[in-house]
Amino acid sequence: MVSGREKFGAFIRREREAKEIGLREMAKMIGVSPTYLSKVERDEFPPPAEDKVKAIAKIIGCDTDDLLARAGRVSTDISEIIKRHPVELAALLRTTKGLTADDIARLARRAQKVKDE
Amino acid sequence: MPKKVPYLQEEQIERDAAALLAEFAQTRSVVITPPIPIEDIVEKYLKLGIEFDDMHRLLKYPRSDLGFDPDILGAIWRRIVIDESLDPEENPSKEGRYRFTLAHEGGGHWRLHRHLFAKDPAQVSLFNGPVPPSVVCRSSQAKPREKRRLLNFVLSNCSWDDGEVVATFRQPFDLLAQTTAISTRAATNSGPNSAKSEIWLGN
Numbered sequence: 001m002v003s004g005r006e007k008f009g010a011f012i013r014r015e016r017e018a019k020e021i022g023l024r025e026m027a028k029m030i031g032v033s034p035t036y037l038s039k040v041e042r043d044e045f046p047p048p049a050e051d052k053v054k055a056i057a058k059i060i061g062c063d064t065d066d067l068l069a070r071a072g073r074v075s076t077d078i079s080e081i082i083k084r085h086p087v088e089l090a091a092l093l094r095t096t097k098g099l100t101a102d103d104i105a106r107l108a109r110r111a112q113k114v115k116d117e
Numbered sequence: 118m119p120k121k122v123p124y125l126q127e128e129q130i131e132r133d134a135a136a137l138l139a140e141f142a143q144t145r146s147v148v149i150t151p152p153i154p155i156e157d158i159v160e161k162y163l164k165l166g167i168e169f170d171d172m173h174r175l176l177k178y179p180r181s182d183l184g185f186d187p188d189i190l191g192a193i194w195r196r197i198v199i200d201e202s203l204d205p206e207e208n209p210s211k212e213g214r215y216r217f218t219l220a221h222e223g224g225g226h227w228r229l230h231r232h233l234f235a236k237d238p239a240q241v242s243l244f245n246g247p248v249p250p251s252v253v254c255r256s257s258q259a260k261p262r263e264k265r266r267l268l269n270f271v272l273s274n275c276s277w278d279d280g281e282v283v284a285t286f287r288q289p290f291d292l293l294a295q296t297t298a299i300s301t302r303a304a305t306n307s308g309p310n311s312a313k314s315e316i317w318l319g320n
Contacts, residue, residue: 013166022160023167027206035169035204042168 008070009043015060016041030055047071122230130229137224155216159197159223166196167219169204197222 006014016026027037030052039045047053050073057067068075082089096104141162142149159165172178175198197219205212 017160017166020161022156023169024156024206033204033206034167035201035207038167038169038201 005070007043008047008067008072009041009045011070012056012060012067013041015062019060021059026056026059029059047073050076122233125229130225133228134224137228152216153220155219155224159219163223163227165223165227168196168198169201170198172198172200197227 005011016023021029023037023041024034027034030037030048032040032048032052036045036048040048047070048056050068053068053071053073054064057064065075065078096107099107137158138149138153141147141154141158144162145157147154156167160167199215199218199222202208203211203215203218205215
């Protein structure tokens with residue numbers, strides 16, 4: 001989990017309430033019980049499975065990867081990509097250490113350009 | 118510490134309930150039809166969050182051990198906390214009690230008594246610290262120890278026979294049980310008026 005950030009449960013509760021979505025309403029949407037969701041929102045239970053986190057991200061309108069990071073997870077498709085080229089991608093990710101979010105976004109755009117050519 | 122709550126006439130409570138429904142209908146531009154959208158009223162109009170938790174564990178208050186019904190149904194800490202046994206999705210039979218508790222906490226206590234609550238910013242969240250709730254609502258005022266004593270008394274006159282609980286009636290309850298059985302049989306045989314059986318008059 002990214003340190004210094006609001007915890008997963010507190011974040012989704014705040015976003016849910018800001019969007020005026022009821023606890024039971026949201027629990028139904030993601031297919032869990034209100035009691036379970038209530039405990040997740042209090043960070044008493046760990047974040048739910050990846051598919052549920054993705055569903056929550058869609059409902060509250062936030063970036064899926066960002067919410068997965070708050071849940072201390074990495075999307076399965078990202079893990080699969082890394083597993084295909086573990087050495088190269090580990091090296092690439094290490095080089096991004098210390099870069100700002102803007103720098104990384106620029107790098108991603110360049111990579112996309114290379115890919116398109 | 119218990120707080121004295123001023124008595125309100127039934128008409129006053131009814132007037133306030135009607136006012137709350139009218140305010141909600143006007144604010145949200147909706148026509149309210151049964152079932153009353155109590156969750157929307159509480160969460161979206163009164164802006165009170167709903168949570169589920171084990172109230173007995175939370176308040177360190179032992180359950181009475183009689184069945185599975187909680188003694189504490191809900192409480193308010195600027196959020197309404199409902200006992201998890203009333204979760205209507207996990208226990209659909211509790212839907213009515215869940216809705217009633219929500220209305221009782223939000224429509225009742227929050228609307229009618231919130232001016233009596235401590236204006237302590239620390240009470241904004243239940244989980245910020247060991248702050249007692251503003252209102253704790255119990256299903257019964259009977260003390261668990263008393264309930265347990267009564268249950269022990271009842272069960273001390275019962276035995277387990279071939280998978281069934283068999284009650285042994287001692288005097289004078291044996292006579293009462295016998296009379297009731299005769300009366301029930303008479304009622305079954307001769308229609309609804311037989312409840313006025315003469316057997317109750319004795320000799």
